[in-house]
Amino acid sequence: MSRIPHALAPAAALAIAAGCAAPALAQYSDDAVRIGFVTDISGTYSDNDGQGGVEAIKMAIEDFGGTVNGKKIEYMYADHLNKVDLAASTSREWFDRRGMDMLVGGANSGVGLALAKLSADKKKPFFAVTAATARLTNEECTPYTVHYAYDTVSVARGTAGAIVDEGGKTWAFLTADYAFGASLQDEATKVVEAKGGKVLAAIKHPMGTSQNFSTLLLQAQASRAQILALATNGEDLINAVKSANEFGVSRTMKMAAVLTHITEVHALGLEQTQGMYLTDGWYWDQSEASREWSKRFFEKRKKMPTSMQAADYSSVLTYLKAVQAAGTDDGDAVMKQLKSTRIHDMYTDDGFIRADGRMVYDMFLRQVKSPQESKYPWDYYKTVRAIPGDEAFTTRAETKCSLWK
Amino acid sequence: MMEIFGVPLPVLWAQLLLGLVNGSFYAMMSLGLAIIFGLLNVINLSHGALYMLGAFFTWMGLNYLGLNYWAMLVLAPLAVALVGVVVERTMLRHLYRLDHMYGLLFMIGLSHFLEGLMRSFYGVSGKSYSAPAALSGATDLGFMIMPNYRGWVVAASLAMCLLTWFVIERTRLGAYLRAGTENPKLVEAFGINVPRMVTLTYGFGVALAGLAGVLAAPVVQVTPMMGANLIVVVFAVVVIGGLNSILGAIVAGLVLGVVESLAGVYYPEASATVVFVIMAIVLMLRPAGLFGREA
Amino acid sequence: MRAATVVNRRNGYLLAAALLLAAPLVFYPLLLTKVYCFALFACAFNLLIGFAGLVSFGHAAFFGGAGYVGGYALATLGWPVELALAAGTLTGAAMGYVVGLLAIRRKGVYFSMVTLALAQMCYFFYLQAPFTGGEDGLQGIPRGRLLGLVDLSDDLVLYYAVLAIVAAGYALIVRTIHSPFGQVLKAIRENEARAVSLGYDVARYKLLAFVLSTALTGLAGATKALALGFATLTDAHWAMSGMVILMTLIGGMGTFVGPVVGAFVILLLESKLDEIGDFLAELTGIDWFHAFGTSVTMVLGLVFMVCVLAFRRGLVGEWIRWRARPRGKAAGAAAAGGAAGAGNG
Helix, strand or coil: CCCCCCCHHHHHHHHHHHHHHHHHHCCCCCCEEEEEEEECCCCCCCCCCHHHHHHHHHHHHHHHCCEECCEEEEEEEEECCCCHHHHHHHHHHHHHHCCCCEEEECCCHHHHHHHHHHHHHHCCCEEECCCCCHHHHCCCCCCCEEECCCCHHHHHHHHHHHHHHHCCCEEEEEEECCHHHHHHHHHHHHHHHHCCCEEEEEEEECCCCHHHHHHHHHHHHHCCCCEEEEECCHHHHHHHHHHHHHCCHHHHCEEEECCCCHHHHHHHCHHHHCCCEEEECCCCCCCHHHHHHHHHHHHHHCCCCCHHHHHHHHHHHHHHHHHHHHCCCCHHHHHHHHCCCEECCCCCCCEEECCCCEEECCEEEEEECCCCCCCCCCCCEEEEEEECHHHHCCCCCCCCCHHHC | CCCCCCCCHHHHHHHHHHHHHHHHHHHHHHHHHHHHHHHHCCCCCCHHHHHHHHHHHHHHHHHHHCCCHHHHHHHHHHHHHHHHHHHHHHCHHHHCCCCHHHHHHHHHHHHHHHHHHHHHHHCCCCECCCCCHHHCCEEECCCCEEEHHHHHHHHHHHHHHHHHHHHHHHCHHHHHHHHHHHCHHHHHHCCCCHHHHHHHHHHHHHHHHHHHHHHHCCCCCECCCHHHHHHHHHHHHHHHHCCCCHHHHHHHHHHHHHHHHHHHHHCHHHHCCHHHHHHHHHHHHCCCCCCCCCC | CCHHHHHHHHHHHHHHHHHHHHHHHCCCHHHHHHHHHHHHHHHHHHHHHHHCCCCCCCHHHHHHHHHHHHHHHHHCCCCCHHHHHHHHHHHHHHHHHHHHHHHCCCCHHHHHHHHHHHHHHHHHHHHHCHHHCCCCCECCCCCCEECCCEECCCHHHHHHHHHHHHHHHHHHHHHHHHCHHHHHHHHHHHCHHHHHHCCCCHHHHHHHHHHHHHHHHHHHHHHHHHHHCCECHHHHCHHHHHHHHHHHHHHCCCCCCHHHHHHHHHHHHHHHHHHHHHHHHHHHCCHHHHHHHHCHHHHHHHHHHHHHHHCCCHHHHHHHHHHCCCCCHHHHHHHHHHHHHHHHC
16 A cells, blocks of 8 residues: 555645636736736627627727836636636636726626626726626626626617508517526517517527527517517527518518517628617728728727627727726726717717616617628628617616615 | 417327328438448538538529439439448548547537538538429318428428448448448458448438438528538437348438427427437437347 | 554544645635535535435425525524525425335336436426526525524624535535445445345435435525525526536546535636636647637536546545556555455445
């Protein structure tokens, strides 16, 4: 029998791990402003945010000059694989061990909520970009959360309200059967009915339905509604649109994707998505400034940026400007500064951050062009109407956030 | 919020027909799995990833080599079969003598690897592929408009299933394969190269998955994860039909396609779980499946 | 048992204890805490797969379910920590009892399939049930005080508390395997027909092992919810079931310490893959390694495949075999005796 205890194996494992974990022992120093970004780089959100988001933030830091008030800006990012555990433990380690000053994160709502809580505990700003849940600025609001880009309320209200105004009075919903889909449908229904429209059908589909949308779409068509609202996202949305085209549903009903990104339109092609309505806060071709930025992005990534990636850029730029104005990277001071300035950059002309953390700005109802209308690559959208920020987002009367009552 | 209650008859017919369309698709996928399990005793969990490869090869054939749908209908399954044969020869072969769990785990690893690989090249949103001109358009059947392509899918799948069943149950080659499952040593003693037969069988089984991929490419978006959602359901289908029964796979596939679409009419939220509930029930009452024999 | 073996084992445990107690000085405590929770999960799973020979494909359902129950008890019902953890453990046991009853009747691959089917149904239930928070999950689970005395809000205190819990679970597993019950399990795994012919109620033993495994899995899940502060669908997804299998496989099935090592390695891979990739790129000069960070699933898939093909004994299993290799005649006899001892310890 050997003299060396066999419990040496775990000890050896720990030692090996020590080598790999060495970066965790990095020295904490206050001479830098550290920005952390946690998102889904290899999973379902990798096209809408992913590595493109990582690059967008790099551009923001470069455009700002690499330093703020003489302090260097450091940037760290990680893939959270859509696992809340991983996102939370990585972010926590960055806060505790690497002196992170600000966290940008998202991709899924579970992650967004966990990171918001964590950042509030650490008293550091958290910018939720891709997470859609409106709970971030309602039940779960904190003094340190800034919810950038869209949320379920704004896309649902924006789409529903604007389309009813355009004449789409009767609706059929195809909804993803979980909280996200349900909240999109509920918000949209409220607006449709308030404006005098009617919801004729509401069909739920389980996640990952892929090819079996045919049966559900035919039911929607049988209701004879004018508008087919797709309260779903990602691969399900793409397959629903494909099936809608195949079964001729897209010819008798106008499709409205409550939440979609340019990557999905690109993947489907204009043939299949033409005429589809959608709401978005930003489009690469919407202004001279956005075009200029997008061309730079295109050079690096070979695809046009989504509104998420643009929001990543803008949120970091906004943060850095606030740090510069406040003269410090102290969480409370920066949050105070953030809530008292207006945002004017290539993302939005006139945005501001409310007391509940919601970044309010104008959204736009857009429609996908037909192949004939599209004149150059990625020329996909035409703008139908603007949706003012105070109409799209939760109002003071409705808010469940104690910070804004 | 309003729901549709009391489904009118024409709509019901439409749903049943669509259920058959989806079911014939499941049948072909399950067939591949059943063949591989029946003859190799390996649960090919990478079937979904290989189906995905078939779809991607179809897209690649058109976009990189200018080959049309009809060419890819033959070439893509062959390409997938080649991948399968290589995997079987170099890696899978070593796992036969071990507990089936290792084969399962290996397959899980293989599918993660293939999915990750395709994702790193093509992203998550995938690529769009349209049906060939001869099959596009739709026919008005009175109670519904049936896209021609879907009709083709039913015809092709059922034809393939019938052909496979015929080969295995009624030809000499099939007889060798069946004998090889029951008593490989004896069959080898008769001078038949059993390992080669096994390799070819695996190749054929995954070729069926590849063919399903070609058929699916115009219907669903070609994405790296398209197989992952499908495999769990197909798996349940095979278990219900009988892991080693060819007839079982075909019948269970068709029946479950119809059941799923009926669930879609009356209780859509459950259409994902209904297959698992049935699977659990079948496993508890008749674990070999409806048509299988407990090997 | 020979005196040398006993002394050796005691030294081994003391060394391990010293390392574990001192670890927070070197490593980030919360990361280790998370690893311990998963280590307990893997050990509980190993009880079933390594010692009883039952391959469950749905253990995530128990892990996630207990996390939800424990988290709900802590966050919404305001229960004290010990009760919430007990609730999680009981949830695991109860669910395990029901699933076990249904699954044990079948053998081999059919057993695994039943567990998978039932786990999928649980997953869809968790997705829809209001108390789980759906895809948002249960957030903001408070840490509270253990036994009303120990304030767990400090990361370091939490570390030691979780270490104690996990060590207790581990000790229970070791004790179980060394008991007569454990011996019968081993007999069943090696030759079920003979065990039956010897008069053992095999189904009852399997069920007991299953319930024990799921109870400890429940404890692991509830502890993790407490330690990290949330319980989400990720914990109940079948990918998590696959993950725990990989942890056990890579660590060493059928060994005691294997799953712990496996948990450590896999979690490290997950969170540090891009750094490992960069490190490998520097080491070998191959640029492709830099892409590791963006393709975690691909790398994990590869690891899975390699493990199954060439590394089935796992890290600890290979270590034990290496230590037990014959080194000359006298040493050979001692080594053979030691191998039997090492295989059991």
